Amino acid sequence: MARIFRRRSSAASFYARRRVGILTALTGLLASAALINPPAASAALPTPVSAATARGYLASLTVAAENRTGYDRSLFPHWITISGSCNTRETVLKRDGSDVTTDSACAAKSGSWYSPYDGATWTAASDLDIDHVVPLAEAWDSGASKWTTAQRQAFANDLTRPQLIAVTDNVNQAKGDQDPATWVPSRSAYVCTYVRAWVQVKYYYGLSVDSAEKSALQGYLASC
Structure with a gap:
């Protein structure tokens, strides 16, 4: 009886080891597949707040005259490293482009970029700038000093x-x-998006607006 029990125990142990081996192999295959087909990046240009929200934000902003005394672009350090060898400019180019390929230094080698300001499409990264919607000098004038x-x-x-x-x-x-x-x-279809973004950024950072700026923003937002 003892020998029969030992044989059954050995058989059970064999099948248990076999199941573990199969599961390990399957896990390895799944991991390999994940490496071959990594998930697509989901980063996208942030969508501005709604026109209604922007109107509310604008109403709460301080109205003040601008003062550029002491401004220097170097007072706003950019472009900083975001991930690995990619700085802010390169990160935005990858985010805003289609089929973008980069070299080992993260510089864009190829791709396609649509400029929503003017409706132009470009295939060379050198034809693009990264715009600060609220310019650095404007921010300085409005409180960043x-x-x-x-x-x-x-x-x-x-x-x-x-x-x-x-x-x-x-x-x-x-x-x-x-x-x-x-x-x-100049592309009229983007003006509403642009002014909503402008107001959102100014509101988030607690920046002021001058009277002419506020009047223009109110006019654009009224028709959004």
């Missing part, structure tokens, strides 16, 4: 709010540091 360097760095590299966007380089350069009283995108 009182911030710490760390706060200005966070503003200049903000990927959470709709503050950074890849656009045609000469369009960004034409915009410069203008606010919506004197400049909005």
Whole structure:
């Protein structure tokens, strides 16, 4: 009886080991498949708040004259490292482009980018600038002069709010540091999105608006 019991125990042990082996093999296959087919990235340009919310935000912003005394672009450190070898500019190019490939230094080698400001499509990253929706100089004029360097760095590299966007380089350069009283995108279909983003960023960072800027924003938001 003892020998029969030992034989049954050995058989049970054999089948248990076999089941473990099969499960281990399946786990390995699944892990390999996950490496071959990694999940697609889900990052996208943040959507601005609604027009109604933007109108409410705008009503609460302080109205004040602007003061550019002491401004220097270097007071807003950018572009900082975001992940691995990718800095903020490269991260936005990857986020806003289609079929973007990069080299080992994270620089975009190929891809396609649509600039919502003017409706142009580009296939060379060198044709694009990363626009600060609320320009750095405008932020300085509106309250950032009182911030710490760390706060200005966070503003200049903000990927959470709709503050950074890849656009045609000469369009960004034409915009410069203008606010919506004197400049909005030439593509009318994007103006509402742009002013909603502008107000959201100013509200989040507690920045003021001047009277002409507020009047222009109210006019655009009224028709959104």
